[in-house]
Amino acid sequence: MTTVPAARAVAGIVETAIRTRRSTIRLTEPAPGPDELLDLLAAAATAPDHGQLRPWRLIAICGNARARLGEAAAEAAPTADLAERSAAKHLRAPLMLALVFQPRDHPTIPRWQQLAATSAMVTTLLLLLDTRGWGGVWFGGPYPNAPQVRKHLGVRNGEQLLGYLHVGTPLPGEAPRTRVAADVRTKLTWLEDNAL
């Protein structure tokens, strides 16, 4: 006889948090400070991670440091217009978290698994921010591979900048965006063979 497992008491709350989370693009002050960020990061670091390699590090960029990073990114832009736009992007949120992937050479844990673990950590961090009332969104750039940006942030050889989390307070009065449910029926295949 098979029995259905008992759900943990937090099941409904966790599921609601996941189903209602949205990325927040329009952000304002304040943003979480260093103590809260470390606390959130400790929680996010519980995400699945083969070998607990934690192959990542974050760089928190706030205040005038955002404008200076914006200048470095602007240098990498191919046109003056894109330079201006890319510089402005660095001032959209009070806090930017540069996501640095640090893959290790490992005999049994390939790079792709380390990248998957890093992505799981970032996704968990976004969910935690959202549940605490902070807003956050993951942007891939601008120009994460540009030498100017890598040098400015001190991204070392072998490391890869996976973009930035913009973090802050959702603008007051913004209605939460509703989500169109994904049709996942074509995303799941069952293989079953009950033959004796």
Ligand SMILES: Cc1cc2nc3c(=O)[nH]c(=O)nc-3n(C[C@H](O)[C@H](O)[C@H](O)COP(=O)(O)O)c2cc1C
């Ligand atoms: C690795 C990664 C990079 C992303 N880069 C961008 C980006 O550069 N620009 C953008 O508009 N959205 C980007 N997105 C998508 C947003 O972060 C966000 O997921 C999207 O706006 C959907 O919002 P939702 O998270 O509320 O579903 C990226 C997402 C991921 C996972």
